[in-house]
Amino acid sequence: MFIEADGLSLPIRPALxxxxxxxxxxxxxxxxxxxxxxxxxxxxxxxxxxxxxxxxRRKEALSPYTVDGAHDTDGVLAPExxxxxxxxxxxxxxxxxKWVRSIADSPLGEERYVEIIxxxxxxxxxxxFDRAMGLPLRALPEPVxxxxxxxxxxxxxxxxxxxxxxxxxxxxxxxxxxxxxxxxKNIHRTVSLVPQEVFNFFDLDVELYLHDHEIxxxxxxxxxxxxxxIELIAARASxxxxxxx
Amino acid sequence: MNGGETQVxxxxxxxxxxxxxLGDDQAELVAARHAVREAVGPAAFVDxxxxxxxxxxxxxxxxxxxxxLEDEKxxxxxxxxxxxxxxxxxxx
Numbered sequence: 001m002f003i004e005a006d007g008l009s010l011p012i013r014p015a016l017x018x019x020x021x022x023x024x025x026x027x028x029x030x031x032x033x034x035x036x037x038x039x040x041x042x043x044x045x046x047x048x049x050x051x052x053x054x055x056x057r058r059k060e061a062l063s064p065y066t067v068d069g070a071h072d073t074d075g076v077l078a079p080e081x082x083x084x085x086x087x088x089x090x091x092x093x094x095x096x097x098k099w100v101r102s103i104a105d106s107p108l109g110e111e112r113y114v115e116i117i118x119x120x121x122x123x124x125x126x127x128x129f130d131r132a133m134g135l136p137l138r139a140l141p142e143p144v145x146x147x148x149x150x151x152x153x154x155x156x157x158x159x160x161x162x163x164x165x166x167x168x169x170x171x172x173x174x175x176x177x178x179x180x181x182x183x184x185k186n187i188h189r190t191v192s193l194v195p196q197e198v199f200n201f202f203d204l205d206v207e208l209y210l211h212d213h214e215i216x217x218x219x220x221x222x223x224x225x226x227x228x229x230i231e232l233i234a235a236r237a238s239x240x241x242x243x244x245x
Numbered sequence: 246m247n248g249g250e251t252q253v254x255x256x257x258x259x260x261x262x263x264x265x266x267l268g269d270d271q272a273e274l275v276a277a278r279h280a281v282r283e284a285v286g287p288a289a290f291v292d293x294x295x296x297x298x299x300x301x302x303x304x305x306x307x308x309x310x311x312x313x314l315e316d317e318k319x320x321x322x323x324x325x326x327x328x329x330x331x332x333x334x335x336x337x
Contacts, residue, residue: 003291006278008282008287010287010288010290010291011287011288011291012288012291013291013292016291016295088305088308088309089305092304092305092308092309093304093308095308095309095311097311100309100310100311114310117305117306117309117310118306120305120309121302121303121305121306121309122302124298124301124302124305125298125299125301125302125303126298128266128267128297128298128301128302129294129295129297129298131266131274132262132266132278132293132294132297132298133291133294134275134278160312160313161310161311161312161313162310162311163309163310163311165310165312185315186312186313186314186315187303187306187307187312189310189312190306190307190309190310190312191306191310201302201306205299205302205303207295208295208296208298208299208302209295209296209299209300209303223289223292223296224285224286224288224289224291224292225259225285225289225292225293225296226254228253228254229253229254229255229256229259229285229289229293230292230296232253232256232259232260233259233263233293233296233297233300234296234299234300236259236260236263236264237263237267237296237297237300237301237304238300238304240263240264240267241267241300241301241304241308243304243307243308
């Protein structure tokens with residue numbers, strides 16, 4: 001399979017191309033706590049955040065929590081949602097537990113916040129891929145009508161993280177098991193309060209990066225770059241983002 | 246991390262590209278993109294782009310949720326983190 005980018009026809013793994021396209025289309029479908037139009041609005045806000053003046057001033061400040069003001073926004077989403085989206089996009093490395101709890105306890109609510117985390121990550125992933133490749137920003141998808149499912153796992157608790165998460169051994173019978181396909185590491189628990197988002201993000205991410213069983217299997221090289229090159233890229237990107245995990 | 250001292254194949258070119266993708270200098274991005282394509286070839290270039298995308302995104306999950314590093318990973322990486330001063334970032 002080939003992708004046209006920067007005037008060239010470049011080979012791309014079919015699974016990677018398919019998951020990127022599917023993840024983009026899925027943005028516009030009803031989610032768990034946001035409908036399709038709201039999810040597209042969240043995606044638009046993710047893209048708006050890097051040019052937000054308040055975000056710029058906060059990024060430059062010694063502490064983002066000392067800078068007040070209003071975000072640059074089109075006003076579609078509530079202020080708490082915009083605050084969450086902009087912070088995740090522009091300064092996630094300095095997010096604190098106190099800030100997360102303030103968002104979770106706001107009218108936004110923890111479930112909607114966790115879905116925002118996933119959507120922010122998915123839009124960032126695809127936009128970053130396109131930017132790296134030399135492709136233009138892709139158009140946001142048209143919202144698909146329908147209601148959110150509003151499914152909250154019964155066994156989710158707030159223990160290891162700043163948000164409520166579901167432990168792999170607490171998935172209730174008959175409920176969606178977000179750990180069944182991609183793994184049970186802590187990174188898979190991050191958005192498990194909204195189990196469908198675990199699939200939504202990691203279905204894409206395992207093709208961008210590696211499947212869980214491939215990460216430490218040095219007997220195989222499933223990508224055109226090797227493990228060492230992959231981990232060098234990963235470490236550099238994580239360092240720039242100031243991410244400890 | 247000094248990309249010029251890596252022992253990873255084309256490490257310096259890859260590091261330059263990551264910096265350019267995540268930076269603001271469009272001219273540098275164009276140059277770095279060309280350099281990495283020339284160095285690693287077209288299929289590897291696409292996978293490089295995909296890897297940068299993954300790690301620019303997955304950090305949102307970790308940082309936004311505050312999920313901690315697993316104990317066994319923390320133990321295995323203790324000396325490495327100390328050597329590079331990474332524990333100063335310990336939030337998520």
